[in-house]
Amino acid sequence: MKKRLFSIVLSLCMVLALMPQMAFADTVTGITYLDASGAQQTCDNATAVTEDDTTWGTDNETTWYVAQGDVTIESRVTVTGDVHLILADGCNLTVNGGIYVSRWTASKLTIYGQENGTGELYAYASSGSGYAGIGGNKEPYGTSGEITINGGNITAVGDGIGAGIGGGDMGGFECITINGGTVTATGGNNGGSSGIGTFEGGNTSGTITISGGTVMATGTNHGIDASFMGTISTGNDGHAVIFASYTNSMGSYFRYSSSQNRDSWRGVIFEGNSGQIYGDDITPSESFEIPSDKTLTIDSGKSLTIPAGKTLTVTGKLTNNGKFYVDGTLNGTVNGNGDVYYNLAPTDCTVSSTGIEKHNEKTYAKEESEITLTPDTPQVGYLFDSWEVSPESVQINNNNSFTMPNEALTVTAKWIECPHDGDKETRNAKEATCTEAGYSGDVYCLVCNEMITKGHDINMASHKLNYIPKTDATVTETGNDEYWQCTVCDKYFSDAEGTNEITDLEGWKAGDGKIDKLPPEIIEGKGQSITEGEKKALSFTSNAAYSDFIRVELDGSELSEENYEKAEGSIIITLDADYVATLPAGEHTIGIVSESGTATTTFTVAEKAAPGTSDDSDRDSKADADKNAKTGDDANLALWLALMLLAGAGITGTTIYTRRKRTNE
Template sequence: MKKRIWNKVVSIFTAILLVVGLVPNTTITALAAAEGAPSSLNVGNYQITSGDTPTYLKTGSTDGSLIEGSDNDWTVKYDPSTVTLTLKNATIEGVYNNVNTSGAGIYAASSSGPVSLNIVLEEENKVSGMYGIDVSSSGGSASLNISGSGSLTVSGHSGNGIGIFMSSQNSANLTIEEASVTALGSQVGGSGVRLITSQTGSPSLTIEVKGGSLQASGEANGIHFLSNVNDATAVANLNVSGNAMVKASNIITTKDGTGSAPELKPEASGSDGTGGIIWDDKSGTVYGDVTLQEDITISEGESLTIEDGASLNTGNNKVIVNGGTLNGEDKITGTVKYTPSITTASLPEGKVNEEYATSLSANGSEPITWNVTDGNLPTGLNLSTNGKITGTPTAPGEYIFTVTASNDVGSVSKELTITVKDVDPIYSIQNSGDISFADAIEGYTPEVKTIMITNDGNQPITLDQPSSTSFDVGTLSKAKLNVGETAEFTVQPKNGLLAGSYEEDIVITGTNNGKSVSTKVNVKFNVKHNAIKVERKDPTCTEKGNIEYWYCEACRKYFQDEALTKELKQEETILPATGHNLTKVDEKKPTVDAAGNVEYWYCEVCNKYFSDEKAEHEITLEDTIIAKLPKFVSGANQEWTKGSKEGLTFKIDTDIKEFKKVLVDGKELKDTDYDIKSGSTILTLKPSFLDTLSAGKHKIRFEFNTGSVEAYFTVKDKENSSQTESANTGVQNKYGLWIVLLLVAAGGLAGFGILSKRRKNHK
């Protein structure tokens, strides 16, 4: 009986041990039930470690903290069967612990295999931590899928905080489906999104946005693909479809090892050809066929490029170019608008009581309307909506105002100025132009021409009757000309002029209110023989000469004889130039005793000087001379006593025209501190200046165009006044001297007595 009871006890105890042994294994492996489920999952301060039923969390009393909720009251729900976190208007703040070592807002990790996490968004959600979301696998790939109709702002703070961080021993994949996600890195050195692979070979790092949007920014970069192993040739895929929008402050790929940085491959991924727009900093690119879901504005410094094979349909929206650059506009179907850009640089001046008209200009989509938004136009002027400024200004001045150009997508303003000048009296007359009469042969009949004089000022003018020596001048048609009026007179060569050339300026003078103005008409007339002899001219180094010949100006032919029987061609009369005979003169440096010279060439034929061997640059003899260096003639090491009426004079053997300035103790003197005159260069420091100097030795420096020289002089204090009085006193000095002698004698006797007494005592 006892044995039976014992057997039952042993059986029950064994069963209990088996049950106790099985319970922990069930708890530990619960999260791994679904494929790729994380072995560690932290949501804010809450660690989800076990269970196969949904976990419900809600916001706690502390901002960002989570406590257990229910299926009727939750902001975070986790379904282990689908490895899905659903966020509904949730605020999550990361907390450091032994498991969540990154302090992430959401931490999903696997230490031995792949890790996968789904996040579904409802309403507006915020997740933050050292890393906002951290999905890491130490033994396989890492995947994160974010979907839903809500939005998510995920941020990493402090240090090198990262918004979304994914680390994998294999490939890492981030997928966003129809959701709006903003990923922010820290302001120190973080990234908005960072994907890392530690696999050798050819792992892939993929971000795919299927509809919806991803905005990523950080102090270091917006999106960062990193391969941190040796010998890796990773590929970075950035795929867009369903009209997705990706905006990153910048997108980079780097390596940490001997392998190469991942090759970035942005492209459209929609099976139906749809793609999206990827913005890398301020440079956007359209991939695939995209239909805008909202207006796009390309601001100054930004550019949007529609690559070959891609297209952009604006749909019910539009592309607005506001100072940026749009490349591939021919691939756009729909509306493209350009905001105005004012191209008017400045406006012309106006004058009081004179009509003014100008137009403002701007680039941009029409219609563009204009108006003044600050300041005022000059009185009397108006700006129309089409950009025209018209009217008659009535008051002088400088008018500064701001104009604004607007269209249906934007506006731009610019400050402009119109200066209105007053009308000054102008006294002016102009003539109809110079006159050249046809050449004539002796015995000519004079030709008559008319000269017109116009008052082109703004004041009346009274004309004086003009006259001439070689020409007959007719009477003015009128003497008084109002503004804009014209007078005329005739001019013709006088009869009987002998052969020769006649040229004269006929001056027409007008006056008004003491003001005198004039204009002159140059009149030319040549009287010729039937033939003109041209004397022989010997050629020079540079100029052609000619033989003796005769020329008939009427027929413009050349002849060898005075009888005009042997005709020549013009080139047969020319004697070619002989060319220079140059001698090179080497450069000679100047000294204090003699001038030098530059290097030059001299032609003994034409007695000319040149600065180059080809004789292309002629110079004068004076240009070849380098003046001799300055040298002290006198004045060095002088002494001057304060109070003296005479100054200190220095003479330097250099032309005074070369003088630049004089300095004492390094300070340039004013013109009032010295007198200077020629005779070489003679400069005297004035007593008034010397009195300002301290007693002692001073350095003086003379600077010339040809060089500089230095010397020293000494300033002494004025002599003791008592000594001066003694030197200038007659009788008083004499008595004073006797008194001094008596005192010296008395002192000597006293001293002798004392010395004698000491000797006596010593004995």
């Protein structure tokens, strides 16, 4: 059994060793790239492109690749799904066979460059294939899917009537977008090809958008061909430089839908050997060259800006009849009657001249114009010393002026520390009061405005306090503790030393300084008495404030408001007669609850007499009646009592005598 298991494991190891084509590709982490807007982004994980690649991506998935160093693939690469390719700076990726991006499989290819934009891609369709350099194959697979280029240096060459970028033989395209980079797209040698787009007889309705970068598109019949149904646009910013040309004796530089016009185009656009500015103010995103056989004209009312870090090389001819602004580098001669302005970047100073102009929030100056410099107000503790200029070849005269060169220039005011040997003054001195400490003041140099000597604090003065006695509380009003007020600053204090400030007097009187209201009492209605079942309204008055009333309690429980009425006059509570008639016999306690306490008293409900008997009330009434019926005989009461006793004694004596006589007989 062990031998069999060992044999299986050994066989698997041998199979894996003989399958190098299945080795896992290297994964590169944290790779940077520039997005469509030119902003740097980071891809967490990307697969390194190798020479063995024939397929990039997976159906219905997004896959990232990065080309590094020199890589040559000797066959056509098929893009599957949504593929993103990063051309690392310095790389050289060659695909002999080109790159297939199919519309029918919904394939997408997006290409990025890095910060320096030096990564290169060469995509050559195989001879005799009829394929696009980047895009479609032959019909029925000739139509390309979505292709986006954001950066890098891309060269794409088609075969036959296949486009450099776009449709293959007899194929169209879905969407081609170029936002940046340097792109050279050349169609096949057969008649009918285009540099970018479709073939001569194509009727695609795709879109071509070139909003940035430098694009050179050459075909046999058309430079850029969207067919008579498609559209060509440049975006709204005018960052693209486009060279469109064709090699046949007849053709067009651009072909697009008859419903489209060029009014919305923006950028530097060459048709054959003639270039012009589309839009009013154009700033290309990439460096470019005007070749020796071409002329670029800046018409009156239009302007061209070469941004910092970019270069315009004039090998051919540049005719400026408008305005030309240079932030970057200009190599060559400018003709025409328009003005050429070079960027002037002042730091810690201002510039003035009749040759200065503001453009896109920057300062520019005409070549050979006289510029005057004025240092800004010195930093505290410093004095103006000299000028720092780049390039150093520019000389600043003693009167702080210079002649603007034919290149961008920066000038900076330089400073030295002040020796503080001039006049001085004291600032910020302040007399002490009972609310704030004083200050002796700081000593400043009047030459450089720097503080030389810092002052010191002066203790606050004492408060002058007026005593305000306490206010005693009543049943209806709260009182407050004693307090003091400063007659100088009007502040209030809760102590005679003036250390505990009362910032909110009314708040203090209602809080820490408050003396609570006195407990309330029943001032009317005490000791009332009624008979059980008697319908009689009972009224009770609490001396608490009417506004402090909360509720009524009877025998410890809250009494419903439907059983009483309340009225002002302190607090007057009247128990409803019908409710009183329902109360059981006995002593009851009523409480009138208010915010200052509970005022209580009792009242009595006497027990009602049973039928046929007199209750205590009846007996009292009879006694009162008997009393009222008596006459003046009250004076002989003692005589009547004596006669009754005598009669009783006689009766008792007779009875005793009779009993004894009977006994003797």
